[in-house]
Structures are given as structure tokens and as C-alpha cells.
Amino acid sequence: MVYFQAAPIKVVITGAAGQIAYSLVYQIASGACFGPDQPVFLHLLDITPMMGVLEGVVMELADCALPLLAGVLPTANPEEAFKDVAAAFLVGAMPRKEGMERKDLLAANVRIFKEQGQALDKVARKDVKVLVVGNPANTNALICSKYAPSIPKENFTAMTRLDQNRAQSQLAAKIGVPVKDVKNVIIWGNHSSTQFPDPSNAVVTIGGAQKPVLAAVNDEEYLKGAFVSTVQKRGAAVIAARKMSSALSAAKAASDHMRDWFLGSGDRWVSMGVVSDGSYGAPADVVFSFPVTTSNGKWKIVEGLTVSDFARQMLDATGKELAEEKEEALAVCKD
Ligand SMILES: NC(=O)C1=CN([C@@H]2O[C@H](COP(=O)(O)OP(=O)(O)OC[C@H]3O[C@@H](n4cnc5c(N)ncnc54)[C@H](O)[C@@H]3O)[C@@H](O)[C@H]2O)C=CC1
């Protein structure tokens, strides 16, 4: 019997034999996600043909000799995987290949999230925090929530943190400051090429003083043009280079997202795909990425920001795409 000071929490990762999970298991089991004093019991779900590969991941986790890892359960059974979990990283889904848009994965992937919503509904803790990473992440999260009606819809989120990290990193490089000195870049809308990476409220610390990013960059053409398209297309650029989609950075972003949700975002805004209440004119009842702050395990949309004409057009385009994806997903799930 192993004794820990705090009781371990059960955390599930789906697609656990895949690329992203290979980095994510370490983020979680090392304490980077839930904190250095929180032991974790990992539930690792994949499909039956991947159980052999998954066994290798389990061996490697043991070989890491991680003090916070209380146990590991590899399984192909969703109800076993989701039983009593406090946090769920829903990664398992097909990734896109070169030339595809993420929404091209919808028909193949959305049923996974219907089935997993049903399993979460049955066996997970009612306060489980769910992060959907598998693409198309926003719409998969919506479907998952719809099939888990006993769990509050606020508990279902989609990952746009990778886009936020990309945006922050691009701006820091442009200004020539460490990435930690840029904050409050916003990702609006869908985790797709219609997303709107918005620097208009971002601030940068230069020489100990805070300055708006717009003034520090002082190049409107870049901020409305190359900056936006670089972030929108970064996933495709990584696929073109690696012939596989982002994995290391996706795992880091998933850990950042869940850490901030559990432990709080402090004085920074973070972007999360959440079930929309219609804030900022976004369509209601789609999973839309907003700027949020988090504390005590809850997120809250940042209110009162000004939306320029340019931003309005961008928000409308990404909202329209999400409304269309929702209709398509609901039709697929009916079958
Ligand atoms: N939201 C975001 O920012 C990002 C999302 N992604 C998405 O994450 C997903 C996973 O990517 P990778 O790990 O690179 O893919 P991968 O192909 O390496 O791994 C996916 C794993 O999921 C498993 N899987 C398939 N169906 C499953 C099911 N029903 N239950 C449990 N496991 C299942 C597969 O067997 C495989 O082991 C893809 O959809 C990808 O597009 C990737 C990067 C960033």
C-alpha cells in the first residue's frame, strides 16, 4: 500500500496510445497539471487493437518512477475508464492529414463523443471537468455535453489554448520579449481556420512597465493580416512539416487548460471553448472560445470588451461555421 498526503484524484485520458497522450501522460503524472502535492490515478482509454501499444506506455510510466503517480488503469472499456473521474482529457479521435480541414473529421469522430458523453453521464463524478481535444474539438465537446445531461454543461470545454499559446508566442517574438511577458491575447470562436486570434486587449511588460500590444507592435497590417493567418494555419503548418499533427504543444496546452481550470488563472485571461450563452453576439448553444478567468474550479467569461467592426466580422464568420458544424453533427448523431 502506498500512502499519499492528499487523496489521489482519478484522471482519464482517451486516445491514450496516441501521439498527444504520449506527452500528456507525463505532464499529468509529473505534477505539472494538478500541482506538486496532488497525486493522480490515471485511467488510460484506447480501442482494443491498441491495448498492446498502451501496455508499453504503462511500462514507461512505471519506469519514470514518478512520486505523484498513485496508479494506472489501462482499458478499452469507456465505462471503466470514466468511473469516478474528476478530470477527463478527451483526446482519442482521428487526426487530420495534409490538405484536410478539421471539420472534415466530423463524420468520423463525432460519434465517439456521443458514446463517451453517454458513458460519462453514467459513471463519472457529476463535477467532472471535461476537456475535448479531439477534432473538431468545439463541436465534439457540444455533442459530448448533449449526451451527458446529468453533468452541468459548464463542465464541458474545448481546447483553444494551443491557439492562445501560439498567438502569445508569435507576439512575444515580434516584440522581442520573453513569452511570459505577453498576456490577454484572446482566441474567439472555433478551433479552426476561422478562429479569430485577437491582440486588441493584450498587454506586454517591457522594462517593468505594461504597454498595449497594439502600441508595442505598431503595425496594424501585420496584426490584422500575417499574425491572424499564421495562428489560424499553424496546425496545418506543423502537419506539412512533421507529416503528423501537433502533439507536444497540444499536450502542453491541454495541461495548461486543465491546470488553470483547477487551480485558477490568476491575473491572466485564458481562452476556452465553452457552451455559449450568446455573449458578444456569438450564437448560443455552440461551443465558442471566449476569454475567461477561472477561480475555485469555475470559469467566467470576461465581460465588457469593445468589439470593433473588424472583430465583429471575424466573430460572425467563426460563429456561422460553428452553427453549421452543430447541425451536421446532430444529423450524424441521429443515425
Ligand atoms: N484541439 C487542439 O488544439 C488539437 C487537437 N488535436 C486532435 O487530437 C486528436 C488526437 O490526436 P493524436 O494524438 O495526434 O492522434 P493519434 O492518432 O496519434 O491518437 C489517437 C488515439 O485515439 C485512439 N482512439 C480512436 N478512437 C477511440 C475511441 N473511440 N476511444 C478511445 N480512443 C480512441 C486511437 O486508437 C489512437 O491511439 C486528433 O483528433 C487531433 O486532430 C491535435 C492537436 C491539437
Ligand SMILES: O=C([O-])CC(=O)C(=O)O
Ligand atoms: O491542425 C490539426 O489538425 C491539429 C490541431 O488541431 C492543431 O495543431 O491545432
